[in-house]
Amino acid sequence: MASSKSLPPSQESIEAGGGLINRRWLMKSGLAIGTFGLTAGAARAEQIGVPEWSSTPGKGMSGYGQPSPFESDVSRPALKLFTDGIADESGVSFTPLEKLAGTMTPNGLFFERHHSGIPEIDPAKHKFAIHGLVKRRLVFSVENLLRYPMVTRTCFIECAGNSLFNSLAEPQQRSAGEIHGLIGNAEWTGVPLALLLEEAGVDVEAKWLHVEGADAAKMSRSVPLKQALAGDAIIALYQNGERLRPEQGYPMRLVLPGWQGNMCVKWLRRIKLVTKPLHTKDETSKYTLLQKDGKARQFTFEMGVKSVITAPSPGVTPSGKGLYQVSGLAWSGGGRITRVEISADGGTSWADAHINPGSGPQALARFRLPWLWDGSPRTLMSRATDETGSVQPTREAWYRPFAAGQLFHQNAIQAWAVAANGEVRNVYA
Amino acid sequence: MASSKSLPPSQESIEAGGGLINRRWLMKSGLAIGTFGLTAGAARAEQIGVPEWSSTPGKGMSGYGQPSPFESDVSRPALKLFTDGIADESGVSFTPLEKLAGTMTPNGLFFERHHSGIPEIDPAKHKFAIHGLVKRRLVFSVENLLRYPMVTRTCFIECAGNSLFNSLAEPQQRSAGEIHGLIGNAEWTGVPLALLLEEAGVDVEAKWLHVEGADAAKMSRSVPLKQALAGDAIIALYQNGERLRPEQGYPMRLVLPGWQGNMCVKWLRRIKLVTKPLHTKDETSKYTLLQKDGKARQFTFEMGVKSVITAPSPGVTPSGKGLYQVSGLAWSGGGRITRVEISADGGTSWADAHINPGSGPQALARFRLPWLWDGSPRTLMSRATDETGSVQPTREAWYRPFAAGQLFHQNAIQAWAVAANGEVRNVYA
Numbered sequence: 009m010a011s012s013k014s015l016p017p018s019q020e021s022i023e024a025g026g027g028l029i030n031r032r033w034l035m036k037s038g039l040a041i042g043t044f045g046l047t048a049g050a051a052r053a054e055q056i057g058v059p060e061w062s063s064t065p066g067k068g069m070s071g072y073g074q075p076s077p078f079e080s081d082v083s084r085p086a087l088k089l090f091t092d093g094i095a096d097e098s099g100v101s102f103t104p105l106e107k108l109a110g111t112m113t114p115n116g117l118f119f120e121r122h123h124s125g126i127p128e129i130d131p132a133k134h135k136f137a138i139h140g141l142v143k144r145r146l147v148f149s150v151e152n153l154l155r156y157p158m159v160t161r162t163c164f165i166e167c168a169g170n171s172l173f174n175s176l177a178e179p180q181q182r183s184a185g186e187i188h189g190l191i192g193n194a195e196w197t198g199v200p201l202a203l204l205l206e207e208a209g210v211d212v213e214a215k216w217l218h219v220e221g222a223d224a225a226k227m228s229r230s231v232p233l234k235q236a237l238a239g240d241a242i243i244a245l246y247q248n249g250e251r252l253r254p255e256q257g258y259p260m261r262l263v264l265p266g267w268q269g270n271m272c273v274k275w276l277r278r279i280k281l282v283t284k285p286l287h288t289k290d291e292t293s294k295y296t297l298l299q300k301d302g303k304a305r306q307f308t309f310e311m312g313v314k315s316v317i318t319a320p321s322p323g324v325t326p327s328g329k330g331l332y333q334v335s336g337l338a339w340s341g342g343g344r345i346t347r348v349e350i351s352a353d354g355g356t357s358w359a360d361a362h363i364n365p366g367s368g369p370q371a372l373a374r375f376r377l378p379w380l381w382d383g384s385p386r387t388l389m390s391r392a393t394d395e396t397g398s399v400q401p402t403r404e405a406w407y408r409p410f411a412a413g414q415l416f417h418q419n420a421i422q423a424w425a426v427a428a429n430g431e432v433r434n435v436y437a
Numbered sequence: 438m439a440s441s442k443s444l445p446p447s448q449e450s451i452e453a454g455g456g457l458i459n460r461r462w463l464m465k466s467g468l469a470i471g472t473f474g475l476t477a478g479a480a481r482a483e484q485i486g487v488p489e490w491s492s493t494p495g496k497g498m499s500g501y502g503q504p505s506p507f508e509s510d511v512s513r514p515a516l517k518l519f520t521d522g523i524a525d526e527s528g529v530s531f532t533p534l535e536k537l538a539g540t541m542t543p544n545g546l547f548f549e550r551h552h553s554g555i556p557e558i559d560p561a562k563h564k565f566a567i568h569g570l571v572k573r574r575l576v577f578s579v580e581n582l583l584r585y586p587m588v589t590r591t592c593f594i595e596c597a598g599n600s601l602f603n604s605l606a607e608p609q610q611r612s613a614g615e616i617h618g619l620i621g622n623a624e625w626t627g628v629p630l631a632l633l634l635e636e637a638g639v640d641v642e643a644k645w646l647h648v649e650g651a652d653a654a655k656m657s658r659s660v661p662l663k664q665a666l667a668g669d670a671i672i673a674l675y676q677n678g679e680r681l682r683p684e685q686g687y688p689m690r691l692v693l694p695g696w697q698g699n700m701c702v703k704w705l706r707r708i709k710l711v712t713k714p715l716h717t718k719d720e721t722s723k724y725t726l727l728q729k730d731g732k733a734r735q736f737t738f739e740m741g742v743k744s745v746i747t748a749p750s751p752g753v754t755p756s757g758k759g760l761y762q763v764s765g766l767a768w769s770g771g772g773r774i775t776r777v778e779i780s781a782d783g784g785t786s787w788a789d790a791h792i793n794p795g796s797g798p799q800a801l802a803r804f805r806l807p808w809l810w811d812g813s814p815r816t817l818m819s820r821a822t823d824e825t826g827s828v829q830p831t832r833e834a835w836y837r838p839f840a841a842g843q844l845f846h847q848n849a850i851q852a853w854a855v856a857a858n859g860e861v862r863n864v865y866a
Binding site: 062063064066067070073083108113127131132158248249259368 | 485490491492500501503505514515517538539540541542544545546554556557558559563565566576584586587588590591652655678683684685687688707761762764793795797
């Protein structure tokens with residue numbers, strides 16, 4: 009094996025200002041060359057004794073496992089959006105992005121958004137109907153639908169209101185997950201919507217779907233038929249291998265890869281084929297974007313290209329100068345992530361991050377880059393590009409067309425300011 | 438949209454005996470053409486009322502979600518391997534493969550195997566050492582190791598004793614998961630072993646790793662250095678996005694993609710660089726294969742190419758003649774799955790199944806094929822091929838070299854007999 013590389017890295021390995029190092033510097037034929045431990049003082053030569061848990065037999069098997077009790081702080085922080093005594097259960101809880109690694113979101117930590125709480129649905133009694141402009145009105149039980157041919161694909165679901173705290177005038181000091189965690193990434197398995205519509209026989213004048221959930225809010229959205237089919241819409245019954253969790257729509261939900269979360273209607277109850285959008289409460293009073301010219305964008309289906317650095321981030325702080333791995337998540341409703349750049353000098357210079365291989369279109373991608381922090385204040389940013397060429401906008405560029413306080417589809421570049429003491433703060437840069 | 442296809446499929450769509458239909462028959466430019474519901478009588482035109490759960494607000498948010506109470510039967514069946522009062526907690530629990538869909542295994546349902554129970558490890562006290570033939574003896578705390586650069590990859594871990602029930606003289610009537618469920622597929626994130634060894638500085642005479650766990654059994658295996666590095670060994674800290682579960686080795690385990698599970702040592706305590714294998718109890722008294730010639734195969738690292746049909750399977754039964762989707766899982770320690778064939782006539786004729794795109798090497802792949810069951814007794818089989826050209830063997834071919842009762846690395850073709858009443862039984866065919 010090769011000898012260890014020396015620090016600081018040679019001049020030609022410096023990729024951008026603020027200590028960003030070429031993403032290939034650590035790699036050699038796919039193997040990483042160590043220096044992290046030595047510079048970080050992580051590893052020490054010491055004796056390791058036999059701990060107490062190595063001396064007696066441990067616990068036995070369990071039917072359904074749970075996380076270690078030492079990980080009880082890894083949970084979804086909740087935010088009630090209304091506290092009027094009527095809609096107490098309307099709210100969100102956030103995926104704790106900064107406490108996770110890789111690309112998949114465990115089902116127990118996948119963000120929640122519901123408008124009237126989580127219905128406890130008995131699958132033996134649930135029905136799902138396809139009706140309206142069809143040749144055959146169809147009603148499915150869960151048991152029936154489970155017999156249909158299924159497909160499997162991995163994609164994210166992101167709430168249209170994700171990153172809403174960054175719409176406030178002053179940057180909020182919250183964790184990466186509390187700001188950007190209305191997103192989760194999962195492997196969905198279910199029945200192609202196209203197959204069920206084929207069976208129902210869609211009339212030629214049908215152009216839209218009216219999709220409604222079985223929750224008390226009767227969440228309902230208008231979905232354009234043609235695009236939904238082109239986008240591989242699925243009636244999902246399984247998430248990450250197992251049946252959907254109640255808060256994710258058990259026993260079934262619509263999944264529209266890359267489109268805003270609230271169109272992926274949970275607790276799916278019916279799809280009605282119609283000629284035009286119905287302008288439901290969930291696409292008029294909410295989920296619209298008021299422009300400066302007084303007009304509102306109503307149907308903004310696709311989620312934009314976006315990224316966030318999860319390490320370092322507020323609460324995930326470097327402890328003294330040295331070598332670190334900057335890491336984060338990038339995604340786009342438009343397709344595959346092809347590039348993520350990182351800046352450590354507030355956007356003056358940028359270095360290409362390594363994108364972990366294997367993530368498909370409309371799925372979370374994990375990026376990483378070595379960073380040699382000299383201990384001085386630095387502002388870290390990430391900027392994603394997708395396969396269509398869309399580039400994540402600056403905060404200023406994103407807000408330009410909109411009236412003040414607009415919060416849906418906010419995909420602006422996030423800046424984290426790292427102070428000399430390692431503290432990380434949310435800044436508008 | 439095209440009109441529905443008629444049943445039975447045209448003669449040219451019949452791919453093999455027993456009703457297997459060409460995998461492209463249902464697909465048209467990526468969209469499936471329906472007929473399942475009509476033939477299966479699944480969908481009915483009826484009124485759907487407003488159910489009780491649509492009338493009142495549901496439950497609120499939770500920190501860490503759980504499955505629906507209606508899914509409580511989806512759990513890992515457990516099997517104690519010793520009941521001598523000493524090693525009561527030595528056992529296995531199986532991933533319930535036939536109750537899952539897609540390719541990912543949820544952490545709560547990932548199979549368990551432990552030789553002396555699950556240690557409850559305090560991560561603040563756990564140490565991991567690299568020592569022996571190294572220039573620098575290193576000891577890592579969990580906190581230190583979490584600062585290291587990480588990589589992410591998806592792969593299965595399969596117990597070398599998976600499918601052990603099929604080693605008995607008579608076929609056991611158990612579910613697909615109880616027979617073949619000592620396997621799980623997950624996205625692992627952790628520190629490349631190569632990076633830590635580079636930092637320690639491996640002496641040139643070191644050829645093997647002695648890897649030991651912190652459980653009371655001190656599970657320990659000898660791992661060849663060169664192959665472990667070539668195979669992208671990881672010290673995993675995260676599984677499917679969150680920290681490892683206790684039964685999967687919290688706070689850290691070794692992951693050797695494609696190699697038998699017990700080498701992927703859990704609760705990882707130390708890696709000692711040595712010149713030759715140590716012939717520990719876990720690689721001599723167990724995990725060896727006695728041949729007919731009286732010699733034993735000791736080091737059989739890589740798991741062979743294998744597949745199992747999960748639907749239909751025992752307990753997952755067709756209800757009357759009609760169109761079904763045969764579905765299952767295939768995998769290989771040797772690389773990517775390139776082909777899965779299905780037979781519905783006990784191996785006389787075979788049809789190529791559709792392999793769900795996106796699965797990488799050493800990962801579970803989901804396969805599917807339409808099957809028009811005429812209601813007569815049929816024997817279903819699946820046969821996988823990997824990118825190296827290895828083909829899953831018949832039961833007879835697999836057993837040929839071995840003494841009676843050998844059970845490790847059993848990757849023979851599984852046959853399920855479907856009776857006229859839909860009952861599915863395990864048969865040796």
